[in-house]
Amino acid sequence: MNKKTISGRETGKSNSINNIEKPENNTLITAEGLYLYYDNNEEAALKNISMKIEKQKVTAFIGPSGCGKSSLLRCFNRMNELSSTCRLEGKIHIQDQDIYDPEVNIAELRRNVGMVFQKPNPFPKSIYENVAYGLRIQGEKDKDKINQIVKSSLKAAALWGEVKDRLNSTAINLSGGQQQRLVIARAIAVQPQVILLDEPASALDPISTLKIEELIHELKKQYTIVIVTHNMQQAARVSDYAAFLYLGKLVEFGKTNDIFTKPRKKMTEDYITGRYG
Numbered sequence: 001m002n003k004k005t006i007s008g009r010e011t012g013k014s015n016s017i018n019n020i021e022k023p024e025n026n027t028l029i030t031a032e033g034l035y036l037y038y039d040n041n042e043e044a045a046l047k048n049i050s051m052k053i054e055k056q057k058v059t060a061f062i063g064p065s066g067c068g069k070s071s072l073l074r075c076f077n078r079m080n081e082l083s084s085t086c087r088l089e090g091k092i093h094i095q096d097q098d099i100y101d102p103e104v105n106i107a108e109l110r111r112n113v114g115m116v117f118q119k120p121n122p123f124p125k126s127i128y129e130n131v132a133y134g135l136r137i138q139g140e141k142d143k144d145k146i147n148q149i150v151k152s153s154l155k156a157a158a159l160w161g162e163v164k165d166r167l168n169s170t171a172i173n174l175s176g177g178q179q180q181r182l183v184i185a186r187a188i189a190v191q192p193q194v195i196l197l198d199e200p201a202s203a204l205d206p207i208s209t210l211k212i213e214e215l216i217h218e219l220k221k222q223y224t225i226v227i228v229t230h231n232m233q234q235a236a237r238v239s240d241y242a243a244f245l246y247l248g249k250l251v252e253f254g255k256t257n258d259i260f261t262k263p264r265k266k267m268t269e270d271y272i273t274g275r276y277g
Protein backbone atom coordinates (compact mmCIF):
# COMPACT_ATOMS: atom_id res chain seq x y z
CA MET A 1 0.00 0.00 0.00
CA ASN A 2 1.21 3.48 -0.83
CA LYS A 3 2.35 4.99 2.45
CA LYS A 4 0.64 8.30 1.94
CA THR A 5 -2.73 7.16 0.77
CA ILE A 6 -5.52 5.82 2.87
CA SER A 7 -6.56 2.96 0.71
CA GLY A 8 -10.14 1.99 0.07
CA ARG A 9 -11.32 -1.57 -0.03
CA GLU A 10 -8.62 -4.16 -0.28
CA THR A 11 -8.07 -6.00 -3.50
CA GLY A 12 -9.89 -9.08 -2.25
CA LYS A 13 -6.94 -11.29 -3.13
CA SER A 14 -7.00 -14.43 -1.09
CA ASN A 15 -4.12 -14.97 1.27
CA SER A 16 -4.18 -18.66 0.63
CA ILE A 17 -1.81 -20.02 -1.96
CA ASN A 18 -2.25 -23.66 -2.91
CA ASN A 19 -4.55 -23.98 0.07
CA ILE A 20 -1.79 -23.18 2.52
CA GLU A 21 -3.28 -20.60 4.90
CA LYS A 22 -0.86 -17.93 6.05
CA PRO A 23 -1.49 -16.51 9.49
CA GLU A 24 -3.74 -13.50 8.97
CA ASN A 25 -3.41 -10.20 10.76
CA ASN A 26 -6.96 -9.13 11.44
CA THR A 27 -6.17 -5.77 13.02
CA LEU A 28 -7.32 -2.78 11.00
CA ILE A 29 -7.03 0.11 13.48
CA THR A 30 -4.41 0.43 16.19
CA ALA A 31 -4.59 3.15 18.83
CA GLU A 32 -1.57 3.58 21.08
CA GLY A 33 -1.34 5.75 24.18
CA LEU A 34 -4.05 8.25 23.21
CA TYR A 35 -4.55 11.34 25.32
CA LEU A 36 -7.10 13.88 24.10
CA TYR A 37 -7.35 17.38 25.56
CA TYR A 38 -10.11 19.92 24.76
CA ASP A 39 -9.76 23.70 25.01
CA ASN A 40 -6.45 23.68 26.89
CA ASN A 41 -8.11 21.78 29.74
CA GLU A 42 -5.56 20.25 32.03
CA GLU A 43 -7.60 17.13 32.49
CA ALA A 44 -7.59 14.84 29.47
CA ALA A 45 -10.92 13.66 28.03
CA LEU A 46 -9.16 10.45 26.93
CA LYS A 47 -6.40 8.99 29.04
CA ASN A 48 -3.83 6.57 27.75
CA ILE A 49 -6.12 4.58 25.47
CA SER A 50 -4.61 1.71 23.51
CA MET A 51 -6.65 -0.77 21.53
CA LYS A 52 -6.76 -2.79 18.36
CA ILE A 53 -9.88 -2.90 16.21
CA GLU A 54 -10.43 -5.94 14.07
CA LYS A 55 -11.33 -5.94 10.41
CA GLN A 56 -14.90 -6.81 9.46
CA LYS A 57 -16.05 -7.02 13.05
CA VAL A 58 -18.32 -4.80 15.10
CA THR A 59 -16.68 -3.11 18.07
CA ALA A 60 -18.96 -1.35 20.57
CA PHE A 61 -17.93 1.49 22.89
CA ILE A 62 -19.96 1.49 26.08
CA GLY A 63 -19.85 3.53 29.27
CA PRO A 64 -21.69 6.28 31.12
CA SER A 65 -22.41 9.69 29.63
CA GLY A 66 -19.31 11.86 29.35
CA CYS A 67 -16.82 8.98 29.60
CA GLY A 68 -15.33 9.76 26.17
CA LYS A 69 -17.02 7.34 23.76
CA SER A 70 -17.79 9.93 21.08
CA SER A 71 -14.42 11.62 21.58
CA LEU A 72 -12.62 8.33 20.98
CA LEU A 73 -14.77 7.51 17.94
CA ARG A 74 -14.02 10.93 16.43
CA CYS A 75 -10.26 10.31 16.76
CA PHE A 76 -10.52 7.62 14.08
CA ASN A 77 -11.41 10.07 11.30
CA ARG A 78 -9.96 13.21 12.87
CA MET A 79 -13.44 14.64 13.33
CA ASN A 80 -12.44 16.14 16.70
CA GLU A 81 -10.40 18.69 14.80
CA LEU A 82 -13.58 20.23 13.38
CA SER A 83 -15.36 20.96 16.63
CA SER A 84 -12.86 22.69 18.87
CA THR A 85 -9.28 23.36 19.73
CA CYS A 86 -8.24 19.93 20.79
CA ARG A 87 -4.92 18.21 21.10
CA LEU A 88 -4.20 14.56 20.66
CA GLU A 89 -1.18 12.68 21.91
CA GLY A 90 -0.46 9.12 20.92
CA LYS A 91 -0.80 7.32 17.63
CA ILE A 92 -3.54 5.86 15.47
CA HIS A 93 -2.73 3.62 12.54
CA ILE A 94 -5.15 2.26 9.98
CA GLN A 95 -3.25 -0.69 8.62
CA ASP A 96 0.24 0.75 8.34
CA GLN A 97 -0.86 4.35 7.82
CA ASP A 98 -0.35 6.87 10.64
CA ILE A 99 -3.57 8.85 10.20
CA TYR A 100 -2.14 11.87 12.03
CA ASP A 101 0.81 12.11 9.66
CA PRO A 102 0.82 15.74 8.38
CA GLU A 103 0.79 14.46 4.80
CA VAL A 104 -2.49 12.60 5.22
CA ASN A 105 -5.32 13.94 3.10
CA ILE A 106 -8.08 14.48 5.67
CA ALA A 107 -10.89 14.45 3.09
CA GLU A 108 -9.69 11.09 1.86
CA LEU A 109 -9.37 9.80 5.43
CA ARG A 110 -12.99 10.78 6.12
CA ARG A 111 -14.11 9.07 2.93
CA ASN A 112 -12.35 5.92 4.04
CA VAL A 113 -13.66 6.21 7.60
CA GLY A 114 -17.30 7.22 7.26
CA MET A 115 -19.38 8.48 10.17
CA VAL A 116 -23.05 8.35 11.11
CA PHE A 117 -24.40 10.40 13.99
CA GLN A 118 -27.21 10.05 16.51
CA LYS A 119 -29.49 12.46 14.67
CA PRO A 120 -29.94 11.54 10.99
CA ASN A 121 -28.47 14.34 8.88
CA PRO A 122 -29.55 13.94 5.25
CA PHE A 123 -28.85 16.91 3.02
CA PRO A 124 -31.90 18.91 1.84
CA LYS A 125 -31.62 17.25 -1.55
CA SER A 126 -33.25 14.31 -3.29
CA ILE A 127 -32.73 10.76 -2.05
CA TYR A 128 -30.64 10.11 -5.19
CA GLU A 129 -28.44 13.17 -4.73
CA ASN A 130 -27.79 12.36 -1.08
CA VAL A 131 -26.24 9.05 -2.07
CA ALA A 132 -24.49 10.44 -5.17
CA TYR A 133 -23.03 13.34 -3.18
CA GLY A 134 -19.63 11.86 -2.35
CA LEU A 135 -19.15 10.64 -5.92
CA ARG A 136 -19.90 14.09 -7.31
CA ILE A 137 -17.40 15.61 -4.85
CA GLN A 138 -14.84 13.14 -6.17
CA GLY A 139 -15.58 14.43 -9.69
CA GLU A 140 -17.35 11.32 -10.95
CA LYS A 141 -19.17 12.21 -14.20
CA ASP A 142 -20.20 8.80 -15.53
CA LYS A 143 -23.99 8.78 -15.14
CA ASP A 144 -24.36 5.04 -15.51
CA LYS A 145 -21.72 4.46 -12.89
CA ILE A 146 -23.39 6.88 -10.47
CA ASN A 147 -26.79 5.25 -11.09
CA GLN A 148 -25.33 1.86 -10.38
CA ILE A 149 -23.55 2.94 -7.19
CA VAL A 150 -26.63 4.79 -5.88
CA LYS A 151 -28.67 1.62 -6.40
CA SER A 152 -26.12 -0.76 -4.86
CA SER A 153 -25.55 1.55 -1.87
CA LEU A 154 -29.28 1.88 -1.18
CA LYS A 155 -29.56 -1.91 -1.46
CA ALA A 156 -26.66 -2.41 0.91
CA ALA A 157 -28.31 -0.02 3.37
CA ALA A 158 -31.58 -2.01 3.15
CA LEU A 159 -33.47 1.01 1.83
CA TRP A 160 -33.78 0.37 -1.92
CA GLY A 161 -37.15 -1.36 -1.78
CA GLU A 162 -38.69 1.53 0.13
CA VAL A 163 -37.38 4.36 -2.05
CA LYS A 164 -36.76 3.00 -5.55
CA ASP A 165 -39.90 4.65 -6.93
CA ARG A 166 -39.16 8.07 -5.45
CA LEU A 167 -35.45 8.61 -5.84
CA ASN A 168 -36.02 12.21 -6.89
CA SER A 169 -38.14 13.13 -3.86
CA THR A 170 -36.59 15.07 -1.05
CA ALA A 171 -34.80 13.04 1.61
CA ILE A 172 -36.24 15.26 4.31
CA ASN A 173 -39.64 13.56 4.04
CA LEU A 174 -38.27 10.12 4.86
CA SER A 175 -38.93 8.72 8.34
CA GLY A 176 -36.13 8.97 10.91
CA GLY A 177 -35.21 5.32 10.45
CA GLN A 178 -35.18 5.69 6.65
CA GLN A 179 -33.07 8.85 6.93
CA GLN A 180 -30.56 6.99 9.08
CA ARG A 181 -30.31 4.19 6.51
CA LEU A 182 -29.95 6.84 3.78
CA VAL A 183 -27.04 8.40 5.65
CA ILE A 184 -25.47 4.95 5.87
CA ALA A 185 -26.00 4.51 2.09
CA ARG A 186 -24.29 7.89 1.57
CA ALA A 187 -21.28 6.69 3.56
CA ILE A 188 -21.14 3.35 1.73
CA ALA A 189 -21.31 4.97 -1.74
CA VAL A 190 -17.70 6.15 -1.49
CA GLN A 191 -16.44 2.68 -0.50
CA PRO A 192 -15.08 3.21 2.99
CA GLN A 193 -13.17 0.59 4.97
CA VAL A 194 -14.61 1.71 8.29
CA ILE A 195 -18.03 2.97 9.38
CA LEU A 196 -18.25 4.82 12.70
CA LEU A 197 -21.73 4.91 14.22
CA ASP A 198 -22.38 7.23 17.17
CA GLU A 199 -25.61 6.04 18.81
CA PRO A 200 -27.18 5.54 15.39
CA ALA A 201 -30.46 4.17 16.71
CA SER A 202 -31.03 6.18 19.87
CA ALA A 203 -33.44 8.58 18.15
CA LEU A 204 -35.38 5.76 16.45
CA ASP A 205 -38.45 3.68 17.31
CA PRO A 206 -37.96 -0.03 18.17
CA ILE A 207 -38.76 -1.32 14.66
CA SER A 208 -36.36 1.12 12.98
CA THR A 209 -33.78 0.23 15.64
CA LEU A 210 -34.12 -3.43 14.79
CA LYS A 211 -33.64 -2.65 11.09
CA ILE A 212 -30.44 -0.74 11.85
CA GLU A 213 -29.18 -3.64 13.96
CA GLU A 214 -29.93 -6.12 11.16
CA LEU A 215 -28.20 -3.80 8.74
CA ILE A 216 -25.08 -3.63 10.96
CA HIS A 217 -25.03 -7.40 10.93
CA GLU A 218 -25.03 -7.42 7.11
CA LEU A 219 -22.55 -4.57 6.76
CA LYS A 220 -19.84 -6.20 8.82
CA LYS A 221 -19.37 -8.77 6.07
CA GLN A 222 -17.71 -5.97 4.12
CA TYR A 223 -16.91 -3.15 6.51
CA THR A 224 -15.26 -2.65 9.86
CA ILE A 225 -17.77 -1.09 12.22
CA VAL A 226 -17.32 0.83 15.44
CA ILE A 227 -20.52 1.72 17.27
CA VAL A 228 -21.21 3.82 20.35
CA THR A 229 -24.31 2.75 22.21
CA HIS A 230 -25.96 3.37 25.56
CA ASN A 231 -28.12 0.35 25.11
CA MET A 232 -26.49 -2.71 26.69
CA GLN A 233 -28.83 -5.15 24.94
CA GLN A 234 -27.94 -3.55 21.65
CA ALA A 235 -24.21 -3.81 22.37
CA ALA A 236 -24.68 -7.47 23.26
CA ARG A 237 -26.74 -8.13 20.12
CA VAL A 238 -24.66 -6.36 17.50
CA SER A 239 -21.03 -6.35 18.59
CA ASP A 240 -18.20 -8.86 18.48
CA TYR A 241 -15.93 -6.80 20.74
CA ALA A 242 -16.80 -4.30 23.44
CA ALA A 243 -14.79 -1.54 25.08
CA PHE A 244 -15.93 -0.19 28.43
CA LEU A 245 -14.79 3.37 29.08
CA TYR A 246 -15.04 5.27 32.33
CA LEU A 247 -13.84 8.83 33.00
CA GLY A 248 -11.78 8.83 29.81
CA LYS A 249 -10.02 5.54 30.55
CA LEU A 250 -10.38 2.21 28.84
CA VAL A 251 -11.37 0.00 31.74
CA GLU A 252 -11.89 -3.23 29.85
CA PHE A 253 -11.80 -4.39 26.25
CA GLY A 254 -12.53 -7.85 24.95
CA LYS A 255 -14.94 -10.17 23.21
CA THR A 256 -18.48 -8.94 23.82
CA ASN A 257 -19.52 -12.31 25.13
CA ASP A 258 -16.74 -12.23 27.74
CA ILE A 259 -17.44 -8.63 28.73
CA PHE A 260 -21.10 -9.47 29.30
CA THR A 261 -20.74 -12.89 30.89
CA LYS A 262 -17.41 -12.78 32.73
CA PRO A 263 -16.08 -9.25 33.01
CA ARG A 264 -12.64 -9.09 34.58
CA LYS A 265 -13.21 -5.77 36.32
CA LYS A 266 -15.84 -5.10 38.96
CA MET A 267 -16.49 -1.67 37.46
CA THR A 268 -17.45 -3.28 34.14
CA GLU A 269 -19.74 -5.72 35.88
CA ASP A 270 -21.43 -2.93 37.84
CA TYR A 271 -22.02 -0.96 34.66
CA ILE A 272 -23.37 -3.75 32.49
CA THR A 273 -25.67 -4.93 35.24
CA GLY A 274 -27.07 -1.42 35.49
CA ARG A 275 -25.71 -0.55 38.91
CA TYR A 276 -24.60 2.86 37.69
CA GLY A 277 -24.43 5.03 34.58
Ligand SMILES: Nc1ncnc2c1ncn2[C@@H]1O[C@H](COP(=O)(O)OP(=O)(O)OP(=O)(O)O)[C@@H](O)[C@H]1O
Pocket: 038, 039, 045, 063, 064, 065, 066, 067, 068, 069, 070, 071, 072, 083, 084
Ligand atom coordinates in the same frame (compact mmCIF):
# COMPACT_ATOMS: atom_id res chain seq x y z
N1 LIG B 1 -16.17 19.63 21.51
C1 LIG B 1 -15.86 19.55 22.80
N2 LIG B 1 -15.29 20.60 23.44
C2 LIG B 1 -14.96 20.53 24.73
N3 LIG B 1 -15.18 19.45 25.51
C3 LIG B 1 -15.74 18.38 24.94
C4 LIG B 1 -16.12 18.37 23.55
N4 LIG B 1 -16.67 17.17 23.27
C5 LIG B 1 -16.62 16.46 24.42
N5 LIG B 1 -16.09 17.18 25.42
C6 LIG B 1 -15.86 16.71 26.80
O1 LIG B 1 -15.14 15.47 26.76
C7 LIG B 1 -15.67 14.55 27.69
C8 LIG B 1 -16.13 13.29 26.96
O2 LIG B 1 -17.24 13.64 26.14
P1 LIG B 1 -17.85 12.66 25.05
O3 LIG B 1 -18.86 13.44 24.29
O4 LIG B 1 -16.76 12.03 24.30
O5 LIG B 1 -18.56 11.57 25.99
P2 LIG B 1 -19.59 10.41 25.62
O6 LIG B 1 -19.11 9.21 26.34
O7 LIG B 1 -19.77 10.33 24.16
O8 LIG B 1 -20.93 10.94 26.32
P3 LIG B 1 -22.47 10.73 25.87
O9 LIG B 1 -22.77 9.31 26.21
O10 LIG B 1 -23.21 11.69 26.75
O11 LIG B 1 -22.57 11.04 24.42
C9 LIG B 1 -16.78 15.26 28.43
O12 LIG B 1 -16.26 15.76 29.62
C10 LIG B 1 -17.16 16.38 27.48
O13 LIG B 1 -17.66 17.49 28.20
Ligand SMILES: [Mg+2]
Pocket: 069, 070, 071, 198, 228
Ligand atom coordinates in the same frame (compact mmCIF):
# COMPACT_ATOMS: atom_id res chain seq x y z
MG1 LIG C 1 -21.40 10.66 22.88
